Amino acid sequence: MAYLAIFLWGWLFGAFLLGFGMGWIAVVYRGKPVPKVWIQRLSVLAVVIVGVAVARVVPGRFGYWLDLGLALFGFYLVGCSIGSWLRDWVVSRHVRAG
Amino acid sequence: MHGLFRWSSKWWPGLIPFAILWVLAAWVSTVPLEAELAANSGTALKSTVLDKTQISVAGRDVSFAALAFSEEGRRSAVASVEAAPGVRLVNDGTRLVAEAKPFVWVAERDNVRVTLWGTAPLPASKARIVEAARAALNGTEVVDRMGLARGAPARFDAATLLLLDQVAKLKDGKIIVQDTAISLAGMARELGGREAIAAALKNLPEGFSVAANDVKAPPYVFQANKDPVAVTLTLSGYVPDNNVHAALVATAGRKFANEKIVDNLKASIGAPSGFSAAVTSALGALSRLSTGTLIVSDREVKLSGDALYEAAAGQIRAGLAKELPTGWTTKPEVSVKPAASPVDSTVCRQLFAQNLAKGRIRFETNSASINADSAGLLDRLIEIAMRCPTTAVEIVGHTDGDGDAGFNQILSEKRAQAVQDYLVKAGLPADRFSTTGYGSSQPIAGNETDEGKLQNRRIEFLVRQ
Numbered sequence: 001m002a003y004l005a006i007f008l009w010g011w012l013f014g015a016f017l018l019g020f021g022m023g024w025i026a027v028v029y030r031g032k033p034v035p036k037v038w039i040q041r042l043s044v045l046a047v048v049i050v051g052v053a054v055a056r057v058v059p060g061r062f063g064y065w066l067d068l069g070l071a072l073f074g075f076y077l078v079g080c081s082i083g084s085w086l087r088d089w090v091v092s093r094h095v096r097a098g
Numbered sequence: 099m100h101g102l103f104r105w106s107s108k109w110w111p112g113l114i115p116f117a118i119l120w121v122l123a124a125w126v127s128t129v130p131l132e133a134e135l136a137a138n139s140g141t142a143l144k145s146t147v148l149d150k151t152q153i154s155v156a157g158r159d160v161s162f163a164a165l166a167f168s169e170e171g172r173r174s175a176v177a178s179v180e181a182a183p184g185v186r187l188v189n190d191g192t193r194l195v196a197e198a199k200p201f202v203w204v205a206e207r208d209n210v211r212v213t214l215w216g217t218a219p220l221p222a223s224k225a226r227i228v229e230a231a232r233a234a235l236n237g238t239e240v241v242d243r244m245g246l247a248r249g250a251p252a253r254f255d256a257a258t259l260l261l262l263d264q265v266a267k268l269k270d271g272k273i274i275v276q277d278t279a280i281s282l283a284g285m286a287r288e289l290g291g292r293e294a295i296a297a298a299l300k301n302l303p304e305g306f307s308v309a310a311n312d313v314k315a316p317p318y319v320f321q322a323n324k325d326p327v328a329v330t331l332t333l334s335g336y337v338p339d340n341n342v343h344a345a346l347v348a349t350a351g352r353k354f355a356n357e358k359i360v361d362n363l364k365a366s367i368g369a370p371s372g373f374s375a376a377v378t379s380a381l382g383a384l385s386r387l388s389t390g391t392l393i394v395s396d397r398e399v400k401l402s403g404d405a406l407y408e409a410a411a412g413q414i415r416a417g418l419a420k421e422l423p424t425g426w427t428t429k430p431e432v433s434v435k436p437a438a439s440p441v442d443s444t445v446c447r448q449l450f451a452q453n454l455a456k457g458r459i460r461f462e463t464n465s466a467s468i469n470a471d472s473a474g475l476l477d478r479l480i481e482i483a484m485r486c487p488t489t490a491v492e493i494v495g496h497t498d499g500d501g502d503a504g505f506n507q508i509l510s511e512k513r514a515q516a517v518q519d520y521l522v523k524a525g526l527p528a529d530r531f532s533t534t535g536y537g538s539s540q541p542i543a544g545n546e547t548d549e550g551k552l553q554n555r556r557i558e559f560l561v562r563q
Contacts, residue, residue, distance in 0.1 A: 003183040007131060011123040018119060022112030026105045033107035056187055064131070064157030064187065065124045072123060076116050079111075084105035 008071065015072040019079020026080065027087040046073075128157065135160060135184050135562060142178040147171060149195060149221055149246050158184060163191030167220055167248060198247035203275040205231070205265045207284065211239035212265060216275070219250035223258075230259050234266040251278045253303035261367055264298055267291040271313060279309035286315050289336055289366040315368050320377055320394040322350070322384055324357065324403070331384075334362040335394070338369040349378050352384040352471040355457030356478075370397045372423030379421035380428075383414045385474030388435045399428040404435035406481040409525050411495030438485055443561050446486035450559040453478050459517060459557045464501075466512035468520060476517070479559065480524045481542040487530075490562040493517050498554040511535030517557055 005012065034042075050070060052058060058066050132155040139153050139160050148164040148171070155161070162179050166172030172192050180188045203216035212235050218224035224244050251257075254275075261280065268291070271284010280302070286292040292315040299308050306445060320335040331354045337343040343363055350359050354426045373394075380399045380454035384392045390403020399422060415430045424429055441449070445555050453475060460469035468476070495510035495517075514533035522528045544552035 007134070007184065008123070008127060011119065011127065014119055014123075015116065017113055018112055019109075023105065023110075026108035029111075031107045031108060031111070033104075034110050036107075039107060039231050048522075059187075060156035060159050061128060062157070063159060064128065065120075067158070068123055068127070069120050072116065072120055076112065080106065080109045081102060081113065084102065084109075088101055088105070 002071035004067075006073070008068070011068075012071060012075045015075040016079040019076035019081075020083040021079075022076075023083025023085075025083075027084050027091060051052045101539075105169050108301055129562060131158070131184070132156070132181075135182070138182040138184060139179045142182040142298065146178060147174045147220055147222065148175055148192075149459070152191075153179075157190060160184035160185050160187070161189040162190060164193075164244060165195045165246070166192055167195050167246075169194065181491055195246055195248050197249040199249055201247065201249045201251060201254075202276045203244070203254075204272060205258075205261060206272045207238075207265055208270050209269050211241055213241040214244050217245045217247040217250075219248065219254055219260075221246065223250075223255045226255060227258050227262070231262050231265070234262045239311070252305060256303045257306045260298065260302060264295045267295050268313065269316065275306075276309075278306045279310075280306060281310040282308070283310070283312040284314070286313055289316060289318060289368045291315070293367065316369060317395045318366075318368050318373070320363075320373075320392075322381060323390040324354070324384055324387060324390050326389045329357050330360050331357040332360040332362065335364070336366040336369065337363050338367065338373060339365050340375050342369075345374065346381070346520050349471070350381055352460070352476055355475060356453075370426075372397075372426060376422050377424050379418060382421075382470055382473060383418045383430070385471075386410055386414055386477045387432065390432075397426045400427060400431070401428065402431040403433075405432050406435055406477045406482060407437075407524065410434075410477050410480075428491075438481065440487065441485050443486055443489045446482060446489055447561040449482045449485075450491075450561065453482065454557070454559065458552075458555075461555075463500035463514070464509070466509065466516045468516055476520055476522075477489055480521055480526065483521060483526055486561075489530070491531050492560040492562055493533045494558040494560060495533070496540055496542075496554060496558070497538045499538045499541065500551065503539075507535055507537035507539075509535070510537050514557065 049066070053066050053070050056063065102312060135155045135158060136153050136193060139155070139162065143151065148166055151158060151164040153162055160179055162176065164175060166175060176188060176190050176192060179185060187525070198217045201217060202220065204214070206213045206215065212231060214227065218227055224246065227244070228240060228242045236343065236407060261275065264282070265273060267287055269285045274281045277482040280299070282295065286295065292313045295313055296311060299311065301530060302308070318336055320337065321333070322361065323332045331350055333347070333350060337346060343365055346361060346363070347361055377394055380392050380394060380401060383401055384390050384403070386405060387403035388406050390401065393400040399418065401418060405414055409432050411432045414432050418428050418430055457475040459472045459475060461467060462469060493514045495514035497506040497510050511533065512535070514535050518528070518531045518533050538545070538554065541554045543553040545551055545554060
C-alpha cells in the first residue's frame with residue numbers, strides 16, 4: 001500500500017485537491033442535493049466495490065484500475081470532508097463576527 | 099456530523115472531473131507501474147536459482163514462469179515475488195526442472211574443439227564447468243551444449259572439474275559420466291598422458307568410480323634422418339631414459355662416422371619392449387643407405403631410402419626383418435641409388451683414404467669378425483671399388499702393440515682377409531683384391547696411449563694400379 005501511495009502520490013493529491021475544492025463549494029452551493037435514498041444505495045454499491053477490490057476478484061489491468069479508482073475516490077472524499085468542514089468553520093465565524 | 103452528511107449530498111458535481119482524473123491516472127501510470135513491478139520482481143529473485151525465468155506484469159498482477167531446481171526453491175521464488183513491493187497477485191507458472199535418470203555428462207574432444215554435452219545440475223555449476231574447461235583447455239574452443247536437470251550425484255562438480263583436467267591431456271576422445279560411473283576413451287596428447295590420467299582418476303571424489311578407461315597412449319616415435327647434403331644424422335622423438343639416450347647417440351656416432359649427429363631426442367616413458375635393440379638394428383640399416391629416413395613408431399620400423407648397390411639393398415631388407423626383436427614389424431622401402439660415374443685409380447685412392455680417415459673398420463676384440471657398426475663404411479668402400487673396376491686393391495691389416503707379436507701378425511692377416519671376403523660377398527671379383535697383414539710392425543702412432551693404439555688398429559686400402 002505504502003508503495004502505491006508513494007508511486008501515485010501526485011494523482012492522489014490531485015484527487016484530494018479536487019475533493020477539497022468540491023467540499024469548499026458544497027457548503028454554499030444551492031444546487032439540488034442527491035436524495036437520501038440514492039446516497040444509501042450508492043454507499044452500498046461503494047461497499048460492494050471495495051469488497052470486490054479487497055477480494056482481488058478483478059484480474060490484471062482492470063483490477064489495478066479499480067484499486068486506483070477507489071484510492072482516488074477515498075482521497076476525493078477526504079478532500080471533500082476537509083473542504084466542507086473548513087468552509088463551514090469560516091462561514092460560521094464570519095456570521096458570528098457579523 | 100449532521101452537517102457533513104448534508105454537505106456530502108452536494109459533492110456529486112465533483113465526480114465528473116474526478117472521473118476524468120481517474121481515466122488520466124490510469125492512462126499515464128499503468129505502463130510505468132508495470133515496468134517497475136517487473137523490475138521489483140526481478141530484484142526479488144536475484145538470490146534464487148532458477149532457469150528460463152519469465153516475468154510479465156498486467157496491472158499489479160505478476161505472471162511468473164520459471165524452472166526451479168528444488169521444491170523448496172520453487173516455493174521460495176514464488177514467495178519472493180509475492181513479497182515484492184506493489185505486487186498484488188502472482189500467477190504461478192513455475193515448474194521443477196526435469197530429473198535426468200541416468201544423469202549423463204559428456205566431454206568430447208576432437209582436433210578442433212571440446213564439446214560439453216549432457217546435463218549439469220545448476221546454472222552455476224554449468225557456468226563453472228564451462229569456465230573450468232576454458233581454463234584447462236587454454237586456447238581450445240569450448241562448445242557448451244549442456245542442459246540442466248535434477249538428479250546429479252553428490253560431488254558432481256568436483257568430479258567434472260577433475261575430469262576436465264584430464265580432457266586437457268587427451269588429443270582426442272570422450273569422457274562420459276553416467277551417474278557415478280566414469281568411462282574414458284581416446285588418445286593421450288603426450289607420452290605419459292595415459293599414465294597421468296590414470297593417476298589423476300585415483301583422486302575422484304568419493305562415490306565416483308571408473309567403469310572403463312580406454313585411453314590409449316600416443317605412438318612412441320623415434321626418427322632418424324640421414325641427409326647426405328648436410329652430412330648430418332638428425333635424431334628426434336623419444337627414448338626411454340638418459341642411459342638409453344646416451345647409448346643410442348654413441349651407437350649412432352659409431353655407425354655414422356662421417357655424419358654430424360644432431361640430437362633432438364627427448365626422454366619419455368612408454369617405450370615398447372625391445373626398443374633399444376630394435377632402434378640399434380634399424381640405425382645399422384640406415385647407416386648403409388646413402389640417404390634415408392627411419393621412423394620407429396611403437397613396434398613398427400619404417401625404413402626408406404637408397405642403398406649404395408643392389409646386393410646391399412637385399413641385405414638391408416632381409417637383415418632388418420631378421421634382427422628385430424619378436425613382435426616387431428618392419429616396412430623397408432629401400433631402392434638402389436643410381437650408380438656413380440667411374441673414376442680413375444688416383445681418385446679411387448683418394449676416396450678410399452678419405453673414408454678410412456673418417457671412419458674405421460671395427461672388429462670384435464681379438465677376433466677377425468667385422469663389427470656390425472662398420473657396415474655403412476664398408477658399403478661406401480664397396481661403392482668406391484665399383485667405381486674403379488680396373489684397379490687392383492691391396493687390403494692391409496695392422497694391429498696395435500698389445501699382446502703377442504705372432505698372434506697380432508695372424509690377427510692382422512685374418513682381418514684383412516675378412517674384409518676381402520666381405521667385398522667379394524658384395525659382388526666384387528676376388529681377383530682384384532689381395533691381402534697382407536703386418537701385425538704391429540708398422541705403427542702410425544705410439545702404442546703407449548689408448549688413442550695411439552686406436553690409430554694403429556687399422557685396415558688400409560692400397561690401390562696398386
